[in-house]
Amino acid sequence: MRLYIAEKPSMAAEIAKCLPGPVGRKDGYINTGGGIVTWGYGHILRQAEPDEYDPKYERWRVEDLPIIPQSWKLFVADSCKKQFEIITNLIDQATEIVHAGDPDREGQLLIDEVLDYVNNQKPVRRILLNALDEQSIKKAIGNLRDNQEFYNLKQSALARSRADWLIGMNLSRAYTLAAQQAGHRTTLPVGRVKTPTLALVVRREREIEGFKQADYFTVKADFQHEDTVFTAYWKPREDQPGLDTEGRLADKAIAQALLEALQAAVEPATVVLCETTEKKEPQRLPLSLSTLQVMAGKKFGYDPQAVLDTAQKLYERKLTTYPRSDCEYLPESQQDDAVRILGNLGGLAHQELAAWSGKAEPAIRSRAWNDKKITAHHAIIPTVERCNFAALTETERNIYFLIAQSYIAQFYPVHVYDQTRAELEHAGERFTANGRIIKELGWKEVYGADAEEKKEDDSGMLPSMTKGDQIEFMRASAEKKSTKAPSRFTAATLLAAMKEIHKYVKNPDFKKQLKDVSGIGTEATRATIIKELTERGFLREETKKKYLKPTEPAYLLVDMLPDEITYPDFTALWENILNQMAEGNANLDTFLGQQARFAAGLCTKAKGATIPLKGDYHCPRCRKGVLQLRNGKHGKFWGCSRYPACRASFDDKNDKPDMPPGRQQGQG
Structure with a gap:
């Protein structure tokens, strides 16, 4: 008997429709003439919680960190116990199993982990369903592959899952405990992808808060050649005075003097360079x-x-x-x-x-x-x-x-155009002009204006020119512009930043290395991560455009964490390793060993993290904690938030710690 195990009921139903013979729906599976089809509900198995490895981990304590499982445990999710029993019984009856999980990393793991959990020894084939129409499903059924071909994909998914556990479980505990010792009554979730994503928004907000507007001038001139008037843009020399750090002309007096010199010159402008190149722009790729x-x-x-x-x-x-x-x-x-x-x-x-x-x-x-x-x-x-x-x-x-x-x-055909670049000289100054003539619109007919990226120095249509031609200067102008603060992220632009993470890494040596990496997170998880950060109160959406702004807990979390977890450098490199693992070029145990050492190092750093104290009464003994009102055997008292590291305590007097007046420093 051939058994198909689909990822979800809807997919199982579509597979069953495409198998031969009568179809009969049973409790938890479908009978067909071509085999039995059953299903899961996403991950039927869940990773063990820390206290399921050792009951002592139920209480969060600094001295227990890091928690590194020696042997990883899985448990059947409570909501899936009945379906798991059905799948197990069907596996026992089967002679061949067809893995019908989604065709991605997680889809590979969630069926494989069930087969591994029950110690399946029967042959397993793999069906890849990229579409659920009848033609595609029947074609896929006729082209089953050996599931062993996807072993490396499973290893990559296991590595991702276990790395997320190591980072999330350990660092969330370490930095939550550190924050609580400083008087913050909060839980701080730390994630391998989630935290650097949140940090992108926090840093962008601080860029905006610290932005100082500056004026600069764009100098351009109109020239005429053979009855065609076109615009060219001034190109400053390397030693040009009055430029800002971005190479823009920021000095108004120099801009005015430049205009006067250009206007006063009597000699015509000269073409010092003019080259035309045919360029072809291939079709925009289909969509991920x-x-x-x-x-x-x-x-x-x-x-x-x-x-x-x-x-x-x-x-x-x-x-x-x-x-x-x-x-x-x-x-x-x-x-x-x-x-x-x-x-x-x-x-x-x-x-x-x-x-x-x-x-x-x-x-x-x-x-x-x-x-x-x-x-x-x-x-x-x-x-x-x-x-x-x-x-x-x-x-x-x-x-x-x-x-x-x-x-x-x-x-549609490729987009073909002639790109012309010209350089002119007038009054000792250089001007550049760029123009294009479309020879074949091609695929851009489908996208229209959406396909065009208008550049600031685009001069439009240019006349035919050759080096040495004399060009008539007509007028020059200096347009005053102002620098703009960077835009706040929206959910869509933050997702784009996660995909193009090489633009945001701290180490410049990583930029080129990470350019070909597919970002941080996966196609399926990026949107979920952004949604979770919003739902948990670390980000909030503002205005009709739904700009994302960080909240106070977001600043606290990002500020107290070290760069290793708030910048995307390491996370992006790890994603690269996961991709290599999927191709068979990286080892699961080696990667997890690196993750365990990383988590252990950051747990140690958490003990010395600089965290602003939050509370009306700073501890006068250790000066690193705040006094908090507690209930003891003999009634209310005030104790240090860093207990047991600091055992300072004071009686309660009218809802205040009973301390000598000179020792109540830090109050407020």
């Missing part, structure tokens, strides 16, 4: 979850979690492929579906998608079709199922639009 979330945030103002939830609904309706994908490429064999998918899109009740589809050329092969870039999943695209566009909600229509738009663009 992160790119979809960022794009939907910019275009429609949707938060990342709403985008993920909507993409999941479209997937479950069989309209789009697997949503939690970090891949922007497509398998080459899938191009065979292009005619059918484009035909369906051409019949949509959406004017733009229908028009674009009608002009698409299915034979065009963009760079997206690349088997070497495909792992367990591929980019998010429409399926071969026909979409009833009018039946979708507004949010579903908008997300489907973005997915379909990116797919259609693959079947």
